[in-house]
Amino acid sequence: MHDHVGNPSADEKMNVMYNLTLKWAHQLEQSRxxxxxxxxxxxxxxxxxxxxxxxxxxxxxxxxFTFFAATIIYILQILGALNLPIIGDYIADIVRIVQRQLELNTY
Incomplete structure (x- = not known):
């Protein structure tokens, strides 16, 4: 019920507060x-x-990181096989260095 000015009654205010409190309690339970x-x-x-x-x-x-590095090395090997003039030599050097490291670090 509303009084003559349109303000909610005390019961309606209590109902709203009760619903808000229930909502907050439920949210706190869900947040664990x-x-x-x-x-x-x-x-x-x-x-x-x-x-x-x-x-x-x-x-x-x-x-x-292992998958990422393996993918990069694989791509570099493919690019090295294309025999691009400057890039191919650079990539071939990187692949050679990585493969040499892998051979040295076999446990």
Whole structure:
């Protein structure tokens, strides 16, 4: 109900506030803030998770760089096979250097 000026009644205001509070509570539940705050009280669990995350990130970077470097070397070998005058010699030198490094570093 509205009073004579068009302002919402106290019941409508309470209903709006109640709905807003429910919405905020639901959003906080979805953000999993409680799990995060519990994690802060268990530092060893936090450290362990960060070590695992860092290791996974490092392995991912290493694998990604390996694929990237292999692709670049493959492209350089194809360009070297085209026998372009200046670029071909330069690329052939790079490929030779990389292959020599790979032969030296076989474990």
């Amino acid at each position: 803030i409680t799990e995060y705050s519990e994690l802060l009280y268990r530092p060893w669990s936090l450290i362990w998770r960060n070590i695992l995350a860092g290791t996974a990130r490092g392995v991912g970077i290493a694998i990604g």
